[in-house]
Amino acid sequence: MHPLAHSLAVTFQRDFASADREIEWVSAEEERALALAPDTLLIGRVDARGRTGGEAFFGEWKTASPAKARRMDEVKAAWRTDPQALTYGVLLGPETRRFTVRWAIKTATPTTAFEWYSYTDAEIDHWRDQLLGIAHEIRCWRRDRDLHGRVAWRTNFGNCDRYGAKYMCPFFEPKCSHLAFAKPMNSPRTGHTELEKGVAAMMAANPQLVVLSGSRVDDYLGCPEAYRNKWEGAGYTEENENLTIGTDFHSLIRDYIRSMIHA
Numbered sequence: 112m113h114p115l116a117h118s119l120a121v122t123f124q125r126d127f128a129s130a131d132r133e134i135e136w137v138s139a140e141e142e143r144a145l146a147l148a149p150d151t152l153l154i155g156r157v158d159a160r161g162r163t164g165g166e167a168f169f170g171e172w173k174t175a176s177p178a179k180a181r182r183m184d185e186v187k188a189a190w191r192t193d194p195q196a197l198t199y200g201v202l203l204g205p206e207t208r209r210f211t212v213r214w215a216i217k218t219a220t221p222t223t224a225f226e227w228y229s230y231t232d233a234e235i236d237h238w239r240d241q242l243l244g245i246a247h248e249i250r251c252w253r254r255d256r257d258l259h260g261r262v263a264w265r266t267n268f269g270n271c272d273r274y275g276a277k278y279m280c281p282f283f284e285p286k287c288s289h290l291a292f293a294k295p296m297n298s299p300r301t302g303h304t305e306l307e308k309g310v311a312a313m314m315a316a317n318p319q320l321v322v323l324s325g326s327r328v329d330d331y332l333g334c335p336e337a338y339r340n341k342w343e344g345a346g347y348t349e350e351n352e353n354l355t356i357g358t359d360f361h362s363l364i365r366d367y368i369r370s371m372i373h374a
C-alpha cells in the first residue's frame with residue numbers, strides 16, 4: 112500500500128463522513144456491461160452508486176495533483192461534459208442522471224474537493240450516438256490495417272505531453288518520435304477488472320466487436336494511435352507511481368463504501 116494513498120483515503124473518509132452518513136450506498140466498484148449495438152459493447156467499473164433523497168446517483172473518485180487543485184474551478188467545470196462521466200451516464204441508464212465527483216488532492220497535507228452534476232436525457236442520447244460513431248471509426252481503422260497494411264492510426268502529437276513533460280505518453284520515445292509505429296512495447300495488457308479479463312477472448316471470437324469504456328474513449332479522443340497501442344491487439348499495461356497511488360486509493364475507498372452498505 113502506497114503511504115500517500117493511505118493518507119489520501121484517511122482524509123477522504125474524514126472530510127466526507129458527515130455527508131456519507133446521509134447517503135444510502137448501493138454498490139462500490141460494481142462492474143457493468145451494456146450492449147450499445149450488436150457489435151459494440153460498453154463496459155465500466157463504477158466507483159460507487161447510491162441514493163440521496165430517493166434519487167439515484169453515481170460517484171467518481173479522483174486523485175489530483177496540487178497543480179490541478181490550484182485551478183479547481185476549471186477542473187470542476189470540465190467534468191460537466193467529461194467524456195468519461197458521460198460514458199458512465201450512458202452505461203448506467205435512465206434511472207441514474209446525477210453524479211458526484213470527489214477529488215483527493217496530493218498535497219503534503221492532503222485536502223479534498225467535490226461537485227455535484229446532472230445530465231438530461233438529450234445529453235445522454237447525444238453521447239450514446241457519439242460512442243456508436245467512435246466504434247464505427249475504430250472498425251474503419253482496423254479495416255485500413257487489414258486492406259492496406261497501415262500500422263499507425265491517426266496520431267495527435269499535441270497530446271503527447273497532455274499530463275506535462277514529466278509524464279510523456281509512454282509511446283513517444285520508443286515509437287512515435289521515431290515513427291517506429293510497429294515496434295512492440297513488450298508489456299501486454301492485463302485486465303484490471305473481471306470484464307476486462309474476458310475482453311481479449313471476446314474480441315478474438317468476434318473481430319467486429321468494439322469494446323468501449325470511459326478510459327478507452329478518453330484515450331481514443333486524445334489520440335487514436337495511443338488507443339490502438341493500449342487497447343487493440345495485445346494492448347499495453349502502463350505502470351507508474353501515480354497509477355499505483357490511484358489504484359491503492361481506490362481500493363481503500365471501495366472498502367470504506369462497502370462498509371456502509373447495509374446487508
Ligand code: SF4
Binds near residue numbers: 268269281288334338
Ligand atoms: S501515441 Fe499519440 S499521444 Fe502517444 S506519443 Fe504517439 S502521437 Fe503522442
